Amino acid sequence: MTYALVRVPRLDLDEFANTAGMHPELVRRLVVLGVLDAAQDSAGRLWFARSQLADVARIQRLRAGFALNYAATGLVIDLLDRIAVLEAAARRRQRLGGQ
Amino acid sequence: MADRDFYRILGVARTASQDEIQRAYRKLAREHHPDVNADPGAEDRFKDISEAYNVLSDPQTRRRYDAFGPDFRQVPEDVDPETWRRAGAGARTRAGAGAGPAGGTRFAYGGRAEDIDLDDLFGGLFGGRSARGWGPVPGADQSAEIELTVQEAYRGGERPMTIGSGSSQRRLDVTIPPGVIDGQRIRLAGQGGRGSDGARSGDLFLVVNIRPDRTFRLDGRDIHVELRLAPWEAALGTSVAVPTPDGEAKVTVPAGTSSGKRLRLRGRGMPNPRGLPGDLYADARIMVPPRPTDAERELFEQLASTSGFDPRSGH
Numbered sequence: 001m002t003y004a005l006v007r008v009p010r011l012d013l014d015e016f017a018n019t020a021g022m023h024p025e026l027v028r029r030l031v032v033l034g035v036l037d038a039a040q041d042s043a044g045r046l047w048f049a050r051s052q053l054a055d056v057a058r059i060q061r062l063r064a065g066f067a068l069n070y071a072a073t074g075l076v077i078d079l080l081d082r083i084a085v086l087e088a089a090a091r092r093r094q095r096l097g098g099q
Numbered sequence: 100m101a102d103r104d105f106y107r108i109l110g111v112a113r114t115a116s117q118d119e120i121q122r123a124y125r126k127l128a129r130e131h132h133p134d135v136n137a138d139p140g141a142e143d144r145f146k147d148i149s150e151a152y153n154v155l156s157d158p159q160t161r162r163r164y165d166a167f168g169p170d171f172r173q174v175p176e177d178v179d180p181e182t183w184r185r186a187g188a189g190a191r192t193r194a195g196a197g198a199g200p201a202g203g204t205r206f207a208y209g210g211r212a213e214d215i216d217l218d219d220l221f222g223g224l225f226g227g228r229s230a231r232g233w234g235p236v237p238g239a240d241q242s243a244e245i246e247l248t249v250q251e252a253y254r255g256g257e258r259p260m261t262i263g264s265g266s267s268q269r270r271l272d273v274t275i276p277p278g279v280i281d282g283q284r285i286r287l288a289g290q291g292g293r294g295s296d297g298a299r300s301g302d303l304f305l306v307v308n309i310r311p312d313r314t315f316r317l318d319g320r321d322i323h324v325e326l327r328l329a330p331w332e333a334a335l336g337t338s339v340a341v342p343t344p345d346g347e348a349k350v351t352v353p354a355g356t357s358s359g360k361r362l363r364l365r366g367r368g369m370p371n372p373r374g375l376p377g378d379l380y381a382d383a384r385i386m387v388p389p390r391p392t393d394a395e396r397e398l399f400e401q402l403a404s405t406s407g408f409d410p411r412s413g414h
Contacts, residue, residue: 066132
């Protein structure tokens with residue numbers, strides 16, 4: 001039987017940590033803190049999407065720029081995301097009302 | 100040349116206490132951090148602010164900065180400030196020019212870990228790494244508005260643009276795909292915030308803002324234009340040229356067209372790179388001569404007495 005080679009769209013913990021330039025244990029802690037999302041398979045392994053490398057970069061920038069601890073970074077990220085959604089909605093409303 | 104007066108960057112007096120410097124930095128960082136402020140100019144302001152803070156928050160580097168100015172890193176550690184002052188401005192300029200931009204004032208995010216909890220647990224894991232505690236960090240995404248006329252949005256094409264402000268200003272030639280609509284985001288990969296240590300840059304998102312137009316009103320991809328008709332044109336039918344962003348189009352007005360009737364030109368609205376284009380609607384609006392001539396008045400009177408049409412009876 002032959003299998004087609006396909007590009008794996010997700011990264012395991014070690015690959016992800018390596019690409020992000022972080023220690024795998026730190027990545028795991030970020031997942032436990034709920035700062036970073038990860039999928040868990042039946043064997044308990046963590047899997048990440050490539051796009052989450054940008055999320056990790058944001059966590060690192062925020063942590064460094066504001067001397068935040070990682071738990072607080074989670075709150076800041078949630079708030080920033082909510083503000084982005086609200087701002088987009090406000091822009092949409094303004095556009096519809098402005099015509 | 101960027102402002103190299105670190106006190107001015109932080110907005111504090113030269114006599115400011117360490118607390119004042121810290122407070123000024125925290126406030127400015129909250130405003131200009133690239134993850135909080137998506138403006139393309141914010142990143143460079145944040146870097147300036149951070150560099151100013153890194154220098155002024157350490158009493159020793161602050162003393163050296165006060166004595167030797169922004170190029171203090173090029174002055175050897177053992178130089179006496181008094182000797183330096185006596186050496187005069189001319190010599191200083193030469194020294195500065197000779198040393199050039201190799202001053203090593205490279206920006207590094209943060210550099211000070213003031214929080215203690217989890218992070219300390221991992222401190223040991225990063226023993227072999229740089230003082231910052233991690234490797235290259237990719238840049239943040241940025242966003243800016245781009246204002247387009249209806250025609251520019253319709254046709255697309257190259258457009259020069261200036262991003263950011265002050266020392267961080269840069270020019271970009273943006274390729275606008277034909278048929279962008281109001282509020283759409285154009286992604287310019289790799290044009291956002293710079294990554295540190297050679298990590299990849301973030302993306303720049305341009306949010307399209309289509310300038311309101313006297314002739315064309317946009318509704319998504321549909322375009323509305325006003326179609327002004329004389330009463331007799333509306334009653335008898337005619338063929339009229341209406342403007343479209345792509346030039347004029349002929350519209351056949353059927354006999355018996357009243358104000359408010361919409362004539363659709365299928366597919367003549369905004370192009371759509373991923374599907375069907377929008378439609379163009381010509382909205383009929385009947386106009387009467389504001390000052391009719393005697394002959395016109397006579398003909399209207401004749402029509403009024405002959406016609407049994409009552410626009411106010413049920414439709």
